[in-house]
Amino acid sequence: MIAPSKKGLTPGAKQKLSMALLALLILLAGCRPKPETTETALAKTQNPELISELNQAICHLYPNQFKAVHHVALTLLGKTYVLNGYLTVNRRGKQLHLIAQNDMGGTLFEIHTEGEKTRIQSNTKYLKTSWLEKSVVRDLETLYLPPPLSSPKLYLDQDNTLLLSENQGRISRKYLFKKEPQQNSDPEQNNYKLTGYRRLKNNKEVYAIGYIYDGKNTKKHPSFIAIEDQVLNYQLKINSQYFFNATRISDTKD
């Protein structure tokens, strides 16, 4: 019989344990979420004009009134539900009206918000109004009626990503902007495009939005939006078609 070491393990067992721990650490490191782009890794930028301009850009990504069709894949508990959303927005009046249909037809739920008032009608017992209020209403308000940050700070990344950030207690809101190539652009306008939004709680990301612009539908407005809510545990992939002034945005207008 092999005598145990002072700590109760043979040298061979110790070595195996060390290897196992090392492997576990490597695995855990691999599984760890991608480190969040934090202010500490970035250079703070003192540019009040740019801060103001970007803060305004958050609120004015869309015109005051418009309509949109959303083709949405909602992934919840490993299953994906495809919906079509028909949306009207009046940002000045803080009004949103959404009719969400199954992609094969049939209205699943309807949401109407005006300021603080929200009316939700769900035709299916699987989508409760309380869940819709916490998820869909909040998503729509974050996308289309975001309030400006009250005292934002601006940070610059090495790859020209700007981070407009604000901490309020345990909650941080961060907007990411990416510099666009300056082709035929108006020198008076900044060339930064909103590419993402992050909400953090206690420095942990709880909610994220990514914006993609393809230039086919519109260059100014995202044609694809991805949302991930890590608290309610759902993901949304949204293809968007916009209607401004009763006309679909054409490839050439923007």
Add this chain to the structure above:
Amino acid sequence: MILSIRRHLFLILIIVLPMVLGSMGTGLAQNLDPIPPDRLTRILVDAEKNFTAVKTMKTLLTQEKNISIFSETIISRGFCLFKRPGKLRLEFTDPFKSSLMVNGNQVYKYEYFNGTWKKINPGNKEILGMIMNHITAWMSGRFNDSSLYEISGFSRPGITILLTPKSNEFKKFIHSFELGLNKELNGLDYIIIHEIGKDFTKIRFHNDRLNEKMADNLFNGNLDTPHPVELW
């Protein structure tokens, strides 16, 4: 004289406008000539016989969505492939790409996001399967499922079959389906889905090709992306 013309014009507008408005929106079929039950039965038998002769069918489709909160009609385009028995592919190509396939008892769904097709695990597989089975039945000329629908027929002047769901659960979503048969009574010209309220969706089928060779692979839902189809 001018006053008289104006008065006539006004009268014409008063008479014509409600007629035009009355023929728009939902309830189209209700305003048309009903087909008596015995004639409808004969039409349904003939249609099923004619539809049965169609072994494969491919058609382009244009979907016109009329939704109360939009003044615009929202147009989507795509195609439909059908191969007897039990193979159906319904695919939208514009403005959003999406593909739904039935192959025997299996339902497959693909969505195109951010430049990539993705096969998805649909949460409402049973409902999708049920809907696709209905479409497959219609493509086969089987309209008369009296356990599910009240059936009636109208001349507009073509033959229109109106299916009204019986189930209260179904009625929460769909008021009725209107199926427009083609002149040859061997295919559909259009489907109108009347939803609750004034919303309705019209799907027009055009550029039909019947009984052409159709590869089984077009309905293969085990691929990572839908097998490509060249539009005709």
